[in-house]
Amino acid sequence: QKEVEQNSGPLSVPEGAIASLNCTYSDRGSQSFFWYRQYSGKSPELIMSIYSNGDKEDGRFTAQLNKASQYVSLLIRDSQPSDSATYLCAVNGNSGYALNFGKGTSLLVTP
Amino acid sequence: EAQVTQNPRYLITVTGKKLTVTCSQNMNHEYMSWYRQDPGLGLRQIYYSMNVEVTDKGDVPEGYKVSRKEKRNFPLILESPSPNQTSLYFCASSLSLAGTGELFFGEGSRLTVL
Secondary structure (H helix, E strand, C coil): CCCEECCCCCEEEECCCCEEEEEEECCCCCCEEEEEEECCCCCCEEEEEECCCEEEEECCEEEEEECCCCEEEEEECCCCHHHCEEEEEEEECCCCCCEEECCCEEEEEEC | CCCEEEECCEEEECCCCCEEEEEEECCCCCEEEEEEEECCCEEEEEEEEEECCEEEECCCCCCCEECCCCCCECCEEECCCCHHHCEEEEEEEECCCCCCCCCEECCCEEEEEC
């Protein structure tokens, strides 16, 4: 069983702060890593993808990958109330035919 | 508009009454997949399809069937629904044959089995 682990939260941060979301995975052969955002009652939408070790920045979002530690993180700078959602970490394993999702971390950004 | 369309969006049914949840995508995607989402359990894959006539089981396939006769459609069939199949179901598609690319999700189908 390929495991993707996330803290369920809720993670509460004040508006303007940095939110840090973490994810670990068990399949050492995993190749591709994704962060999806899901608003309550809505479907998940992709916000970041990362494939190699290091940092990848896109606007206020930075994804970080450390394959040796089997660890992926998402940083959200200047957090806004509209960032309040559940963030799902997804990992594509060796087979390449399935995305395994973590259970998600609930983020609450307070004004 | 590029989209994944699921129907019905909401359904209440009774144990044992066969039902089909349809899924259609207009993006010419090779890869399609069904997930169910339950509180505390997250998104779990039911079945996926890499191309027409090619399907395979995900993590929780018991009680479900799928077919992929056309590239755009990937229906989910519950032959004899049971209350433990009460869930929120998502269909998703991806351009990449290996499913490594972005997954586009439908709006979800909330199913209640009494």
